[in-house]
Amino acid sequence: MSHADTLSASMAYAAAAEDAGFDGVWIAEHHFISYGVCPSALTFAAHLLGSTTRIEVGTAACVLSSRHPVALGEETALLDHLSEGRFRLGVARGGPWLELEVFGTGLPRYERGFPEALDLLLRWLGEEKVTADGEFFAFRETPVVPRPRTSPRPPVWVAATSTATVELAAERGLPLLLGIHEDDAGKARLLARYAEVATRSGHDPRSVPHTATVLAQVADSRAEAAGTLRAAMPGWLGRGTADYVRLDADHWPRRDPHTYVEQLLRIHPVGTPEQCARRLTETIERTGVHRLLLMVEGAGTRHGTLDNITRIGAEVLPSITGSRKARAAGGPSRAASSQSSAH
Numbered sequence: 001m002s003h004a005d006t007l008s009a010s011m012a013y014a015a016a017a018e019d020a021g022f023d024g025v026w027i028a029e030h031h032f033i034s035y036g037v038c039p040s041a042l043t044f045a046a047h048l049l050g051s052t053t054r055i056e057v058g059t060a061a062c063v064l065s066s067r068h069p070v071a072l073g074e075e076t077a078l079l080d081h082l083s084e085g086r087f088r089l090g091v092a093r094g095g096p097w098l099e100l101e102v103f104g105t106g107l108p109r110y111e112r113g114f115p116e117a118l119d120l121l122l123r124w125l126g127e128e129k130v131t132a133d134g135e136f137f138a139f140r141e142t143p144v145v146p147r148p149r150t151s152p153r154p155p156v157w158v159a160a161t162s163t164a165t166v167e168l169a170a171e172r173g174l175p176l177l178l179g180i181h182e183d184d185a186g187k188a189r190l191l192a193r194y195a196e197v198a199t200r201s202g203h204d205p206r207s208v209p210h211t212a213t214v215l216a217q218v219a220d221s222r223a224e225a226a227g228t229l230r231a232a233m234p235g236w237l238g239r240g241t242a243d244y245v246r247l248d249a250d251h252w253p254r255r256d257p258h259t260y261v262e263q264l265l266r267i268h269p270v271g272t273p274e275q276c277a278r279r280l281t282e283t284i285e286r287t288g289v290h291r292l293l294l295m296v297e298g299a300g301t302r303h304g305t306l307d308n309i310t311r312i313g314a315e316v317l318p319s320i321t322g323s324r325k326a327r328a329a330g331g332p333s334r335a336a337s338s339q340s341s342a343h
Contacts, residue, residue, distance in 0.1 A: 007037060009305070011051070013025070020310055021313045025048060025055055026335055027045055027058070027060065029041035032245075042079070045059055045079065049082065049083040049086055056087070057087060058157070058335070060213070061090035061177060062091050064121070065093055065105060065114060066099045070142075074146075076148070077124075077149075085154075087154065091121070091157070092158070092177075093159075096111075096248040098247065117136065118158070118172070127144060156175075157177040160179075169194070170201065172203075176190070176191070180213045184283050187212055188286055191287060194210075210288075212291070212292055213292075215269075216269045216270070216280075216295065219271070221272060222270065228298070232298060233264075234260075236300055273312075277319035296308050
């Protein structure tokens with residue numbers, strides 16, 4: 001797809017997700033690489049909030065290492081008001097990538113600045129006035145305008161792939177946004193560590209709405225679903241991730257895209273509607289996570305992705321939740337996750 005076609009398709013995916021009964025759509029953010037052509041998940045989320053009426057719209061995730069946390073806090077408060085509480089903010093540390101140089105935040109913001117940026121963001125979303133006197137941010141007392149609509153503050157998720165980030169989120173009682181790479185056992189280990197640190201820090205881990213990302217592909221057979229992903233994913237994964245430019249000297253072992261796709265096929269809901277429903281239910285039971293982001297674009301085509309979204313909504317989600325009444329009473333939450341990728 002061209003960049004224009006990719007972004008147009010992603011908007012169509014969001015509309016299809018709302019029609020199919022999903023609870024939300026979450027948008028990824030990338031810079032300068034073909035893997036994702038959305039450089040601002042927040043801007044895309046604002047557009048989707050204006051073009052939808054029911055679903056939540058989240059960022060998965062805004063990269064704090066290349067953003068100013070106060071600017072992100074102001075925009076979050078604004079969207080919290082304009083969407084009447086439908087916006088969901090996910091943030092990430094990011095990586096040692098080229099955007100740190102281009103935007104001028106520098107490698108130190110990635111290496112040691114994430115905790116300071118996260119704490120400043122949380123204070124901006126929860127207090128009337130904020131001042132800062134840290135290594136990366138220092139300014140006099142400043143009023144928060146506008147104050148967020150949601151009290152005591154809008155929800156914030158922290159994308160986590162390492163134990164260190166899990167512990168950082170747990171110390172603050174923030175929910176995790178777990179990635180697509182870990183299997184259920186790996187997710188459970190991270191959540192167990194989260195519970196230990198959260199409890200020690202005075203937070204109740206049982207009340208935290210963690211989120212996990214899974215690859216989801218429905219077809220009439222397991223072989224057909226897996227074949228669709230094997231044919232499409234290695235190509236766009238390999239091309240897109242090869243574009244990353246590191247600023248540090250560390251060697252970065254690149255995954256073989258074919259091996260990586262086989263790993264994803266083993267651990268995620270890929271197959272018939274019944275097989276996908278069973279696999280999603282197993283993930284919920286094994287991890288305790290009830291908010292699942294379904295990466296639905298693996299087929300790499302607009303038609304294939306729209307068909308996948310429609311079938312998941314009609315044939316998979318009802319098997320998990322039973323009824324809309326059950327969902328309203330607190331059943332599992334599902335959302336479509338868009339990479340805005342050029343496949």
